[in-house]
Amino acid sequence: MGEKRSQWASNVGFILAAAGSAVGLGNIWKFPGKVGAYGGGAFILCYIIIVAFIGFPVMLAELSIGRKTQKNLVGAFHQLNKKWTFAGGIGVLTLFVIMSYYCIVGGWVLKYVWVYLTGGHFGTGENAYQNYFAEFISEPIQPLVLGVVFMAICIFVIVKGVSSGIERVSKVLMPALFILLIAIVIRALTLPGAMEGVKFMLEIDPASISGNTLVGALGQAFFSLSVGMGIIVTYGSYVPKTENLVKSATWICVLDTLVAILAAFAIIPIVFVTLGADGLGMGGGFAFMALPEVFASLPGGTIVGLVFFVLLFLAALTSAISILESCVAFLTEEFHISRLKATLILAVPMFLLGAGYSLSQSDARGINLPWFDFSNGLQMLPMNAVMEKFTDNLMIPLGALLFCLFVGWVWGAKNAAREIEGDGAHKFALKKPWSFIVRFLAPLVIVIILYFTLGRGEGLS
């Protein structure tokens, strides 16, 4: 097509867009739940170490591939080494699967925004909140309609383009998200009894660090930073040659981790105050079942609930945009079709797959697609639980492993480091340790973790 390729208009815009991708449901919905499930402070500590020593170097590796080639995920690998084109393909596949459930969960978030806007009525009686949520997700039509709305908003932003769509939206949404989050943290910490929750997060009990904690922390770190599936390759490909990649990656990792920890500081004390420590073990249903119940018991709870779900919506939106964009860039560049066409070609099947999961939860209504029904004991959230495990425990670590091996051994850590240095324009003081991590440490850690999750048969069930 010979058109000039898109670029970010400013480095702040790029950092906010990438942070927008990184900050998502993972930070606000999954992270506090995992902190609860894996023993508080010990998990936070493991998480920070893993982000610094594995997540950050892998992010730099991905950025270097994107910036070097200025190509989409598949095109980038193809340009550097034809035999490795498949690694880009695996990334696209992973993104496809993630987007299929992300848009449905995005629809759920919209539903809750709506409920709070209209007064926050969830019904009364025992288990009212659980029942409300279970009723809602097992309805055949409503979750799908909301999923379409969520997807349509993503499509709208993507079609506008990289700089005037994604960058512009991120520059407004990310600061807004930050302010909303701080507001909830302040509310949470001023509740009587909140310090119990804070103590739980700050106390590090070494006995609670197990293999499971580490596996959980690694999967969470990759998912949360948006690494291991090529989003960062794509976003890196829009970065001008003059920018300092190390600085940008540092900012993205710090912002993402900060938001995750703030989200934990917002949610865990509130849960401690109202439900006690037992309230933490709810996994996926946490945001949709435990929290509304918790908010209802607070003075001003409807407002807190509204703020929380708007926050969750903004976070989900900027992440979903990055997922779709990475696939769209692949289609537009490799098949020379318009952004609109590419977006629709992808969004429709992604949504249909998601609709399949959603309908598989409607058996109460007589609609049951058994091939999507993985509900073997996973109650409440079968599709998320399984899809989440499939992508978090298998596809994403596999992607990260391939990217490391590629950069470390195929394209070569030296070449990648040269790109990171901007051909000598910037200093890359950590070149040696980075190269060691990408070549040896990160692949080793990922293989061990894959072995443990899959080998013990825990990875996919």
Ligand code: PHE
């Ligand atoms: N990083 C996002 C989150 O924390 C999720 C995401 C995954 C975004 C994959 C893009 C790609 O929720």
